């Protein structure tokens with residue numbers, strides 16, 4: 001990163017505006033309220049990418065909700081998943097006591113969420129749903145489908161609203177395409 005100009009020139013174009021995100025989050029919050037119908041839930045954000053989405057989504061739900069965080073890394077040998085998820089920070093809650101909603105930034109190959117869902121299912125939650133902000137179905141390597149995705153996008157590398165490139169750009173209030181050539 002040589003200059004602020006270099007930094008900004010990588011933001012190619014806005015793919016999803018902050019207004020579009022805000023509207024979609026209101027709808028997703030209503031869907032959570034509909035599914036749980038007054039029952040308390042645990043929203044689980046997968047760090048780091050989903051921290052911004054979590055902050056907005058939790059304010060769009062009306063059912064009683066607790067929040068939890070977990071940091072997960074999956075390891076692969078070549079393109080084949082070892083099936084091992086390293087939890088670099090585990091949830092503090094015992095999920096067997098909760099209706100769990102996983103809050104994720106993006107489903108790309110599907111490997112991370114596939115592993116996280118298997119892990120949490122093994123802990124016998126009362127129920128489990130996955131809400132993802134973005135879905136890139138064309139990149140899927142494992143057969144994984146979120147219960148709800150706010151936006152489906154083509155095979156682009158995107159930044160902003162929690163998503164990073166080299167840890168930068170998470171604070172952009174919109175989702176943009178990252179320019180690899182600039």
Ligand code: IMP
Nearest residue numbers: 049107108109110111112157158163164
């Ligand atoms: P998956 O395991 O391949 O589905 O991808 C999981 C993680 O890869 C996501 O949680 C993101 O952190 C990261 N990722 C995938 N696509 C993008 C992107 O377009 N921009 C930024 N991060 C991405």
Ligand code: MG
Nearest residue numbers: 047048049105
């Ligand atoms: Mg992530």
